[in-house]
Structure formats: C-alpha cells, structure tokens
Amino acid sequence: MTLHADLYFSFRSPYSYLAIGRYRALSESHTVDIALRPVYPLAIRQPDFFERNHPNWLRYTFIDMFRVAQMEGIPFGPPRPDPIVQNPMTREIAAEQPYIRRVTRLGQAAARRGKGLAFAAEAGRLIWGGAENWHEGDHLAGAAARSGLDLAELDAEVAAEPDALDAEIAANQQALEDAGHWGVPTLVFEGEPFFGQDRIAMAIWRMEQKGLVPR
Template identity: 70%
Template structure:
C-alpha cells in the first residue's frame, strides 16, 4: 500500500534545500508518495520577523546551515541572487521582490502536475548549490526539464493564474498550521508534523509503524 505524506517547503529556506534530497530519496526507496506544498517564506508572510528576532539568530542560522551541509556532504553557498531581496545589515525586507512570487507560483504549478518535489529539488540546487545568476540564461529551463516540466508553461501559468495559485499557496500555509506547525520544511504524515531536516528519520520510523514498505 502506497503511503502519502505532505511536505511544506519554501525556496528561501536553506533547511528546506538541505532536506529535499532526502525527501526524494524516500520516494525512490519506499512505496511513498510525497505531495509538495509550497508556501511563501517568513519574509513575505511576516516582513518584520527578522527585525524582531534575537540579534544572534541570523548568525547562528548561517553557521548551522554550513555545518549541516558539510556533515551531509551537500554543496551550499549563499544564494546569488537571494530569492528574497533583503538588507542583511538591517534585516529589512525590500518592498520590491522580483523573484520569490514567480518562483513559488511556478512551484505550485509544478505541484498541480504532480512534479512539485522534483521541481523543488532541481531549482533549489541552483539557488543554494552555488550557481551564480541562477535566474538568468537557461538554468531554470534546464532544471525544469530535469524535473520533467516545461518552464515556459509554468511561467505562463504563474502569470495567467497568479491569484488562483496564491490562493492554493495560502491554503498550504493554513494546512501546515492546522497540522500543528508553521515553519518549513515540515513533513506531515497521518496528521503528525515532523519539522526540520533533522526529523526525517523520525518520520520514517513513524511511517514504518503504519506499514511503510520498500520498493
């Protein structure tokens, strides 16, 4: 019996990136279907989040993500450009955001086609894996192709159905909160949330209790 889980995920979250390869691996190793549910990052949902946080928070996150990446042998570099335009010194989020809305809408369009996880996996490797100018040239087009998708089709849908896609993205956030969490990445299985890239083994343990089987 194929088990199903939802993964709540953001393009701006380095921890989402660090978890994604393992989510993909789970679907290849086990009889498991993952429904990728994209949400907008905190910078969009709560623009003053970074300014209100403890001064040590951002510095610690940077130290930790590089430590985790080194431990897991995953390439990691500061995104260039950042999917969220932000003044790191002041932590202020810019009013104009040229990347995150199209990216997230395209991700949700990919999820409509059952390829959201694959799209997230390929594109996040560009953004967080050290590809400078990931938004230029044919980087995204080739990433979408590797995910079995047509970038032009996703882009067109992100424009023509922006409101509908935003409504789906908002519903994803509501569903995440209804499951008992608010952050990403969170895997939700059988109504139980597993937040963070360091809770994947625990999620697998729970799924095995419910009959998770290998391919």
Template identity: 75%
Template sequence: MGLQADIFWSFRSPYSYLATRRYSALAQEYDLNINLRPVYPLAIREPDFFERSHPNWLRYTFTDMFRVAQFHGIPFGPPRPDPIVQDVRTRKIAEEQPYIFRLTRLGQAAARRGKSLAFCDEVSRLIWGGAENWHEGDHLTSAATRAGLDLVELDAEALRDAEALDAEIAENQTALEAAGHWGVPTLVFDGEPFFGQDRIDMALWRMKQKGLVAR
C-alpha cells in the same frame, strides 16, 4: 497504493533545500508518495520577523546551515541572488521582490502536475547549491526539464493564473498550521508534523510503524 505524506516547503529556506534530496530519496526507495506544498517564506508573510528576532539568530543560522551541509555532503551556496531581497545590515525586507513570487507560483504550478518535489529539488539545487545568477540564462529552463516540466508553460500559467495559485499557496500555509506547525520544512504524515531537516529519520521511523515498505 503506498503511503502519503505532505511536505511544506519554501524556496528561501536553506533547511528546506538541505532536506529535499533526502525527501526525494525516500520517495524513490519506499512505496511513498510525497506531495510537496510550497508556501511563501516568513519574509513575505511576516516582513518584520527578522527585525524582531534575537541578534544571535541570524549568525547561528548561518553557522548551522553550512555545518548541516558539510555533515551531509551537500553542496551549499550561499544563494546568488537571494530569493528574497533583503538589507543584510538592517534585516529589512525590500518592498520589491522580483524572485520569490515567481518561484513559489512555479512551484505550485508544478504541484498541480504532481511534480513539485522534483521541480523544487532541481531549482533549490541551483539557488542554494552555488549556481551564480540562477535566475538568468537557461538555468531554470534546464531545471524544469530535468523535473519533466516545461518552464515556458509553467511561467505562462504563473502569470495567467497568479491569483488562483496564490490562493492555493495560502491553503498550503493554512494546512500546515492546521497540522500543528508553522515553519518549513515540515513533513506531515497521518496528521503528525515533523518539523526540520533533522526529523527525517524520525518521520521514516513513524511511517515504517504504519506499514511503509521498500519499493
């Protein structure tokens, strides 16, 4: 049995998307089991976060996420629609959120089946990779199929078991904070957190120190 790592991840985080295919590549190349644990984004956990942030925060983030995508050759959106409904001008988060609860519960349902990394990779490629109206038609159905899952089955579970799934998602957030961080994406290996898409190489370095080998 190979080494184990957890990744704490959000569907609304562009950096989670920008890191995911590299996480997937690690799991394919090395004897490493990666357990992706979805959490609700800050927009849900702290709705006033964006209103409180520095005026330059959003502008810099937009500049940087496109730059990171270009640097790594990763297709990049922006998402259409955004997984979070938000007034871009005021930064206020809408009370009605038709996408993020479904998505995150689907991700946790996939985690129950040990396929959250594959599922979130495929779905985030739609959301952040430029697919227009990713929530309509057969986009999500096809993404689930590529991850070896059945969207109808996942959706039924997300509706039927919403309360339990939300409790598991809250446990993911608690585990992230217990590991020493609060943001996503964060890879936790052997109790050590590596926050951000720019810490993947450092996490790999640490895992190799602990005996990580190629498959």
C-alpha cells in the same frame, strides 16, 4: 500499499533545501508519495520577522546550515541572488519581490502536475547549491526539464494565474498550521507534523510503523 505525505517547503529556507533531496530520494526508493506544498517564507508573510529576532539568530543559522550541509554531503553555497530582496544592513524587506514570487508560483504550478517535489529539489539546488544568477539564462529551464516539466508552460501559467496560485499557496500555509506547525520544512504524515531537516529519520521511523518498505 503506497503511503502519502505532504511536505511544506519554502524556496528561501536553507533547511528546506537541506531536506528536500533526502525526501525526494525517499519517495523514489520507498512506498511513499510525497506531495510538495510550497509556502511563502516568513520574510514575505511577516516582513518584520528578522528585525524581531535575537541578534545571534542569523549568525547561528549560518554556522548551522553550513555544517549540516557538510555532514550530509549536500552541495551548499550562499544564494546568488538571495530569493528575497532585503537590505543587508537594516534587514528591511523590499516591497517588490520578483524572485521568490516567481519561483514559489512555479513550484505550485509544478505541484499541480504532481512533480512539485522534483522541481523543488532541482530549483533548490540551483538556489542553495551555489549557481550564480540562478534566476537567469537556462538555469530554471534545466531544473524544470530534469523534473519532467517545461518552464515556458509553467511561466505562462504563472503569468495567467498569479492570484489563483497565491490562493493555493496561502491554503498550503493554512493547512500547515492546521496540522500543528508553522515553519518549514515540515512533513505531515497522517496528521502528524515532523518539523525540520533533523526529523527525517523520525518521520521514516513513523512511516515504517505504517508499512513503509522499499519499492
């Protein structure tokens, strides 16, 4: 029996990146299909989020995400550029956000084809694995190809259906909140949310109780 789960994911979230490769590997090696559910990051949904946070929050997050990557052996480097256009001094979020909107819509278009998990893992590795100018050249085309997709086809869909894709992305966010959480990465399995890259082992433990086995 194949199990089913949903993974709520943001391309701007370092912890989403730190989780996605392990969830992809799990879906390939064990009897679970994991559907990607992309959402826009808090910087888009709540532009004042960073201004409201404790001053130590950002520093701690940087320390933590690098050490998680080191501990797990995951390639990690600061995104170049950041998927979010933001003033580094004031933390103000720009009104125009071409990078995050494009890549999140591409992720949703990939999810429509049942290949969202693979695309998110490949694109996430570009963004957070240290690829310079990940949004230019053949970077995303390569990520799409490695996922069994064609970037030109995805980009054409993004250009033709931005509002429909955004509605689906908003529905993903609502589904996440309906499941009992609001942040990413969150895996939802049989209505139970597992938030954070540090809950992967617990999610696997729960799925094993429901029949998860190697393929």
